[in-house]
Amino acid sequence: MDELTMEILTEKFNQFVIDCNLKSSNRVSGNIAPQVKEHSVCMDENSLSNGTNEISPDKGHTLPILKKILDLSSKIQELKNQHVALSDHVKLTTDSFPGLVVNSVQSLGTEYELLKRKYLEEFAERRRLYNEVIEMKGNIRVFCRCRPLNENETANGHASVINFESSSDNELQVICSDSSKKQFRFDCVFRPDDNQEAVFAQTKPIITSVLDGFNVCIFAYGQTGTGKTFTMEGTPEHRGVNYRTLDELFRISEERRSVMKYKLVVSMLEVYNEKIRDLLAENSDQPTKKLEIKQAADGTQEVPGLVEASVYGIEDVWEMLKSGNSTRSVGSTNANELSSRSHCLLRVTVMGENLINGQRTRSHLWLVDLAGSERVAKTEAEGDRLKESQFINKSLSALGDVVSALASKSAHIPYRNSKLTHILQSSLGGDCKTLMFVQISPSAADLGETLCSLNFATRVRGIESGPARKQVDLTELFKYKQMAEKLKHDEKESKKLQDSLHALQLRLAAREHMCRNLQEKVRDLENQIAEERKTRLKQESRAIAISAQPSRLATLKEAPTRKPLAEKKPPLNPSKLRIPLRRITTNILPQPSPMPPKKNGKENTARKSIMMRNAEDLVKPRRASIAMRPQAAAPSTSQVFQPRRRVSIATFRPDASSDLTTPLRGSACGFTSGQHSSIRSQRKARYSRLFAPLPEMRASVETTPSIMRSSSKFMGSPIGAVRNPAVVALQRKSFVWSPLKLRSLRNSRKSSLLPSRPSSEMQ
Numbered sequence: 001m002d003e004l005t006m007e008i009l010t011e012k013f014n015q016f017v018i019d020c021n022l023k024s025s026n027r028v029s030g031n032i033a034p035q036v037k038e039h040s041v042c043m044d045e046n047s048l049s050n051g052t053n054e055i056s057p058d059k060g061h062t063l064p065i066l067k068k069i070l071d072l073s074s075k076i077q078e079l080k081n082q083h084v085a086l087s088d089h090v091k092l093t094t095d096s097f098p099g100l101v102v103n104s105v106q107s108l109g110t111e112y113e114l115l116k117r118k119y120l121e122e123f124a125e126r127r128r129l130y131n132e133v134i135e136m137k138g139n140i141r142v143f144c145r146c147r148p149l150n151e152n153e154t155a156n157g158h159a160s161v162i163n164f165e166s167s168s169d170n171e172l173q174v175i176c177s178d179s180s181k182k183q184f185r186f187d188c189v190f191r192p193d194d195n196q197e198a199v200f201a202q203t204k205p206i207i208t209s210v211l212d213g214f215n216v217c218i219f220a221y222g223q224t225g226t227g228k229t230f231t232m233e234g235t236p237e238h239r240g241v242n243y244r245t246l247d248e249l250f251r252i253s254e255e256r257r258s259v260m261k262y263k264l265v266v267s268m269l270e271v272y273n274e275k276i277r278d279l280l281a282e283n284s285d286q287p288t289k290k291l292e293i294k295q296a297a298d299g300t301q302e303v304p305g306l307v308e309a310s311v312y313g314i315e316d317v318w319e320m321l322k323s324g325n326s327t328r329s330v331g332s333t334n335a336n337e338l339s340s341r342s343h344c345l346l347r348v349t350v351m352g353e354n355l356i357n358g359q360r361t362r363s364h365l366w367l368v369d370l371a372g373s374e375r376v377a378k379t380e381a382e383g384d385r386l387k388e389s390q391f392i393n394k395s396l397s398a399l400g401d402v403v404s405a406l407a408s409k410s411a412h413i414p415y416r417n418s419k420l421t422h423i424l425q426s427s428l429g430g431d432c433k434t435l436m437f438v439q440i441s442p443s444a445a446d447l448g449e450t451l452c453s454l455n456f457a458t459r460v461r462g463i464e465s466g467p468a469r470k471q472v473d474l475t476e477l478f479k480y481k482q483m484a485e486k487l488k489h490d491e492k493e494s495k496k497l498q499d500s501l502h503a504l505q506l507r508l509a510a511r512e513h514m515c516r517n518l519q520e521k522v523r524d525l526e527n528q529i530a531e532e533r534k535t536r537l538k539q540e541s542r543a544i545a546i547s548a549q550p551s552r553l554a555t556l557k558e559a560p561t562r563k564p565l566a567e568k569k570p571p572l573n574p575s576k577l578r579i580p581l582r583r584i585t586t587n588i589l590p591q592p593s594p595m596p597p598k599k600n601g602k603e604n605t606a607r608k609s610i611m612m613r614n615a616e617d618l619v620k621p622r623r624a625s626i627a628m629r630p631q632a633a634a635p636s637t638s639q640v641f642q643p644r645r646r647v648s649i650a651t652f653r654p655d656a657s658s659d660l661t662t663p664l665r666g667s668a669c670g671f672t673s674g675q676h677s678s679i680r681s682q683r684k685a686r687y688s689r690l691f692a693p694l695p696e697m698r699a700s701v702e703t704t705p706s707i708m709r710s711s712s713k714f715m716g717s718p719i720g721a722v723r724n725p726a727v728v729a730l731q732r733k734s735f736v737w738s739p740l741k742l743r744s745l746r747n748s749r750k751s752s753l754l755p756s757r758p759s760s761e762m763q
């Protein structure tokens with residue numbers, strides 16, 4: 001019992017109770033109340049125990065029931081209050097959920113949006129791919145259908161001239177009168193025993209394109225009486241393409257209901273004697289208004305005033321098709337008792353709306369049953385039939401011209417040459433899908449027409465697979481093939497280049513490593529040279545000091561009569577007071593840069609040049625002139641003991657003619673003259689060996705062209721630029737001009753990482 005009923009009952013019983021109470025009070029006022037009350041209670045209990053309730057206000061039996069009702073009412077009220085309390089308690093608000101739930105709901109919402117977007121993308125992708133499949137199959141496809149031999153033909157003994165057995169599925173052979181066979185190939189070939197389902201199964205895929213927003217045109221072409229109407233319209237028992245197509249459209253739209261909303265509108269017209277007739281006009285018996293083809297703003301062809309009937313189910317369609325067909329122009333010919341004397345066009349306009357993104361589409365599906373092509377002579381048409389035949393043939397010829405123009409990709413397509421082609425303009429060619437049924441008769445009597453129809457169909461098929469169209473596809477294919485090959489080739493090349501680059505990088509790294517090693521060795525050798533020089537200078541200065549002792553004494557004796565040398569000689573030109581003297585004193589050659597050797601050859605060369613210049617400075621002949629000073633009487637001790645000058649003299653300018661040390665040394669050390677000369681000659685020979693340039697070096701310096709000489713990597717400066725043999729000797733890494741180290745160096749030559757090479761090799 002719902003709440004409302006309970007409330008009504010409660011109210012009624014409340015009223016009843018009030019009434020009863022009033023009556024009871026009346027009785028009480030008549031002094032019968034106590035007895036009645038007791039009796040009532042008694043009765044109530046009895047009646048409850050007996051399971052019977054007799055409600056009789058007069059007898060007071062109603063009171064217990066009322067009491068019960070009141071109890072129940074109060075209970076109901078109580079329950080109601082409880083319900084309200086509970087409702088308040090469980091009232092759901094956003095705050096009543098924990099944060100986790102709210103977050104989950106929010107993330108689910110986001111996920112839903114994402115999925116929706118993805119679905120839309122997938123939907124678009126599916127549509128694109130499906131369209132591609134259809135296009136790959138061919139935007140214009142041709143199916144051939146052969147009807148069975150009819151009774152007349154069998155009776156007249158006409159044999160079938162169509163051979164399906166020896167050919168593959170999509171091929172047929174026509175046995176000509178001279179027993180030769182002509183083979184034809186189509187996208188699909190239906191034999192006489194193929195039923196309507198089989199035909200539609202192959203037709204179905206193209207229909208889906210209409211719902212995807214593409215224009216589609218399906219038409220049946222062929223000789224009269226070959227089954228065009230049978231294929232397109234069919235019979236109530238064997239429904240044709242028209243009915244099945246609409247059925248399929250409804251089925252798919254139902255399938256996509258959650259995403260897409262479709263509206264189907266149907267129009268039906270015929271082109272009869274180059275006039276357009278609306279087959280759905282309500283009163284077709286009346287002369288219909290003249291319909292003309294106009295171009296709409298979007299470039300499509302429209303027929304203003306044409307009835308457009310919305311259909312919501314297949315039942316509507318069948319009724320509508322029946323009514324339309326009933327008004328179609330038919331007539332009896334020799335070939336067909338109910339021959340279609342017009343082209344019948346059923347137009348289905350599909351308006352789609354995407355429920356997710358609101359995108360709208362509008363596309364047309366044309367289902368055309370053409371009038372039969374026929375030979376006027378054969379049909380023996382006269383009068384109206386002849387006129388009809390002429391119009392039919394004219395418009396079919398116009399259709400053939402359009403097909404030819406499309407096949408040859410002609411700039412001008414003669415759509416306007418007939419009403420039929422004009423109205424189908426936006427559904428023939430372009431990106432719309434076209435399916436043609438070429439209907440043929442198997443009878444030998446129709447051989448000529450059959451061959452004509454098959455040839456025409458082959459031309460139509462040529463739009464898709466013929467040279468013009470195919471060429472485009474092949475060109476594209478070829479282009480992609482070429483691109484793929486080029487890509488492959490480029491990949492190979494780039495791999496090769498990468499490999500060689502890697503090898504070069506490895507080689508470069510090895511070279512750099514070697515260079516670093518060599519630079520280190522150069523530094524080591526330079527340090528070694530500096531050390532050697534220092535040691536030698538010390539030795540020489542010691543020797544000079546010893547040899548200068550007697551002359552110094554003599555000088556001291558002559559001192560009063562002589563002027564100091566400094567007074568006699570003008571001070572040295574500042575430019576001649578060369579800094580390298582200090583270097584000689586310290587005996588430290590310019591240190592190599594702490595920075596790692598750079599790859600830049602110029603910098604290396606410059607640095608080496610500086611080093612070589614410094615080395616050259618050290619061996620300037622001026623030291624020789626200063627070295628002669630000890631022979632002259634030194635006026636002061638400070639001048640005599642100039643270790644720098646003396647050191648440089650002795651070291652860098654060994655001169656065979658100047659006898660620097662022998663007399664002094666001889667006297668100092670007590671050697672005899674013969675001993676002196678022997679020692680002197682030994683030392684001289686040793687120095688000569690040391691400082692004289694190597695014979696091969698000299699030879700190379702003289703003979704090697706300057707370009708070749710300057711190409712020396714490790715010397716830093718071209719050898720040709722170094723004139724002084726001592727410097728040349730310095731540049732020889734293995735050549736250390738230290739007598740002390742000479743032996744050890746000679747020994748270490750074999751194990752040295754810098755092998756002593758002939759100068760020609762070094763260059």
Ligand SMILES: Nc1ncnc2c1ncn2[C@@H]1O[C@H](COP(=O)(O)OP(=O)(O)OP(=O)(O)O)[C@@H](O)[C@H]1O
Pocket residue numbers: 146147148192222223224225226227228229230231336338339340341370371372373439
């Ligand atoms: N595949 C088939 N199976 C059985 N019967 C067929 C078949 N095709 C055609 N017929 C029959 O052949 C006869 C002629 O068919 P239909 O009227 O469809 O020819 P048509 O090409 O439309 O002729 P027209 O151009 O003169 O209108 C019909 O009786 C039809 O039932």
